[in-house]
Amino acid sequence: MRLSRRLSTLRVGSLNNVTRLRENIAAMPGYHSPQVDVPVRLNTNESPFAPPASFVNALVAQLSDVSWNRYPDRKATRLCSAIADRHGVSPSEVFVANGSNEVLQTILIAYGGAGRSVLVNEPGYQMHVQIAKVTGAQVHTVARRGDFTVDEDAFVDALRQRTPHVVFLTSPNNPTGLCDPEHLIDLALVESDAVVVVDEAYAEFGRWSALDRPLHDRVVITRTFSKTWSMAAARLGYAISTTAMVDSLWTTALPYHLDSVKQLAGVLALRFTDEMDERVAAIKGERDRLISQLRSFGCVVVDSDANFVLFEARRGTKDADSIWQELVDRGVLVRNCSSWPGLEGWLRVTIGTPQENDAFLGAMKEITHV
Ligand SMILES: *Cc1c(COP(=O)(O)O)cnc(C)c1O
Numbered sequence: 032m033r034l035s036r037r038l039s040t041l042r043v044g045s046l047n048n049v050t051r052l053r054e055n056i057a058a059m060p061g062y063h064s065p066q067v068d069v070p071v072r073l074n075t076n077e078s079p080f081a082p083p084a085s086f087v088n089a090l091v092a093q094l095s096d097v098s099w100n101r102y103p104d105r106k107a108t109r110l111c112s113a114i115a116d117r118h119g120v121s122p123s124e125v126f127v128a129n130g131s132n133e134v135l136q137t138i139l140i141a142y143g144g145a146g147r148s149v150l151v152n153e154p155g156y157q158m159h160v161q162i163a164k165v166t167g168a169q170v171h172t173v174a175r176r177g178d179f180t181v182d183e184d185a186f187v188d189a190l191r192q193r194t195p196h197v198v199f200l201t202s203p204n205n206p207t208g209l210c211d212p213e214h215l216i217d218l219a220l221v222e223s224d225a226v227v228v229v230d231e232a233y234a235e236f237g238r239w240s241a242l243d244r245p246l247h248d249r250v251v252i253t254r255t256f257s258k259t260w261s262m263a264a265a266r267l268g269y270a271i272s273t274t275a276m277v278d279s280l281w282t283t284a285l286p287y288h289l290d291s292v293k294q295l296a297g298v299l300a301l302r303f304t305d306e307m308d309e310r311v312a313a314i315k316g317e318r319d320r321l322i323s324q325l326r327s328f329g330c331v332v333v334d335s336d337a338n339f340v341l342f343e344a345r346r347g348t349k350d351a352d353s354i355w356q357e358l359v360d361r362g363v364l365v366r367n368c369s370s371w372p373g374l375e376g377w378l379r380v381t382i383g384t385p386q387e388n389d390a391f392l393g394a395m396k397e398i399t400h401v
Contacts, residue, residue, distance in 0.1 A: 055164055071363040071383065071390045076205065076233075076339050078261040078314070079383040083306045089299050094292065103291040106281070110294045113301045114269055118242055124271055126280040127289055127297070131232055131255040131268030134280075136162050138251055138270070141283040142226045143168035143197050150195035150223075152181050154206060154373045156230060159199045171195060174373060179207040179333060179341075181215060190222035198223065201230040203237045206368050206379045208335030210238050220249060226276075228253060233337040235259040235311050236318075246273045251280075256300060258338060259311055265296050314338050318382045324392050328399045341368070344378045346399045351376045354398055361394040 066072075081087075111125040118125075128134045135158065143149050145167035151159050153172045163170050171193045173185045190198070198219045202211040219227045229241040229252045236259070241252045251272040257263040267289075270280060322340055325332045331343040344354040351369035355378055358365055366379040380391060 053167075055167065059161070059164060067359055067364050069359060069362045069364045071387045073381040073383050073387060073391060074364045074366045074379075075263075076258055076337075076381045077263040078258060078310065078338070079381075079387060080261055080310050082261040082300065083303050086299055086303050086306075089302075090296055093295055093299070097291050097295065099291075102287045103289060103294060105287050107289050107294045107297075110289075110297045113298045114271075117301055117304070118271060120242075120246065120271055121274070123274040124246060124277055126270040126272075126277045126284075127294075128268055128270075128284060129289065129293070130257060130266040131230070131253045131270075132158055132162065133266075133288075134253050134268045134270045135159065135228070135230070136166065137280050137283050138226065138228055138253075139163050139166045139168065139197065141279055147196040148193055149197045149199065150189055150193060150225070151199045152186065152201075152204075152211075154179065154204075154368070154371055155199065156201050156205045156232075157371070159201075159228075159230070163197070168197070172372070175207075179204070179209055181211055183215070183218065186215070187218060187222050190219060190225070195223060195225045198225040198227050199230060200227065201232075202239070202241075203233040203335070203337040205232065205337065206339070206366065206371070206374070206377075207333050207341050208337045208339060209333065210336045213239055213241070213244075216241060216244070216250060220247070225249070226251060232258055235307070236315060236338055237336045242271060246271070248273045248275055251276055256297060259307055260300050261307075261310070262296065262300060265293055267293050267297050314382050317385060317388050321380070321382060321388050321392065325395065328395055330395070330399065339379055339381045341374075341377055341379050343376050344369075345376050349398070351378055354378065357398045358391070358394050361390075361397070363391050363394050365391070 107127050110127055111122040114125045115122040128137055139162050143163055143166055148169040148171055149163040150171045152175055160170050171189055173189045176182050200211055200215050216227055227250045231252055232255045234240045251270050253270045255268040318335055322332050325342050333341045344351045355367040368374040368377045368379050
């Protein structure tokens with residue numbers, strides 16, 4: 032009797048705990064990318080192609096060798112070696128996690144957090160801001176110029192005045208598709224003591240990589256299997272930096288955070304680099320076709336070094352929201368960026384298969400033909 036009374040007070044108590052949600056999290060809208068059920072989904076920058084059948088077969092065959100009763104290899108030794116081989120670094124210079132978002136979260140737990148601040152250029156990847164806030168840091172933003180290049184004077188001013196602990200660079204940048212210039216890394220290193228994160232989620236489509244520079248204790252390069260590697264479902268990403276930096280990330284991560292199946296999938300995927308390169312080439316070709324077609328319809332399109340394209344969607348009385356809706360009505364889902372800071376009027380389309388791109392272009396032709 033007494034026990035059940037105590038339990039019921041506890042239950043009431045735990046309801047009240049909701050009001051104890053940290054204020055910065057209570058104030059957040061959360062990640063919002065509507066998943067509308069339409070035939071052509073070009074809204075989240077995944078690869079339109081399934082991974083090679085021989086990859087899937089190899090993974091299925093090896094699943095029976097997994098020691099299911101044991102925790103996974105805590106340091107993901109084979110996977111880190113395979114990634115290190117690909118990039119010509121040492122395995123101790125590789126950190127792996129559940130998607131590059133978890134890599135970013137680990138960096139932000141280690142180097143951001145309460146009482147610290149993070150600097151981003153906007154428009155940029157929304158999750159940099161979101162994860163920085165969830166993990167307690169204050170976020171400072173520098174507005175990009177009208178052509179979406181980084182305003183370097185404003186960037187340097189912010190580095191000096193805000194003295195951030197973590198600075199994000201994204202190249203190629205999402206959602207604009209532009210590569211940021213490499214010397215921004217040097218600017219950030221010289222003008223601040225911050226850890227400089229170079230988010231290279233789309234590097235395989237890009238023009239340069241921070242991996243071609245000597246590694247630096249304060250520079251962390253992040254990559255993902257989600258986009259180029261056709262493995263968004265697996266949630267696998269990694270960071271490359273010096274051993275000292277990488278050690279600090281292992282210390283921060285939960286023990287056994289990366290399951291055995293994912294480690295295996297990553298090792299096997301890296302055996303299919305030729306297939307991956309072919310897919311990247313095919314997507315780039317489609318991207319360039321899509322850009323020139325959109326321009327021929329009179330759209331303003333940002334040049335892209337990624338697997339997506341940002342375009343200004345306004346025609347006559349139609350604004351971006353109505354064009355987005357008209358695309359959905361025709362079975363095509365793109366990302367409506369119009370409510371994001373600095374992006375009013377802009378939509379982002381992921382490059383799909385040739386058939387999907389035809390569906391998108393056909394719909395856009397009708398919609399823009401007022
Ligand atoms: C998609 C994306 C990621 C996230 O990748 P995951 O590995 O799927 O978590 C990271 N950074 C940028 C800029 C992205 O666009």
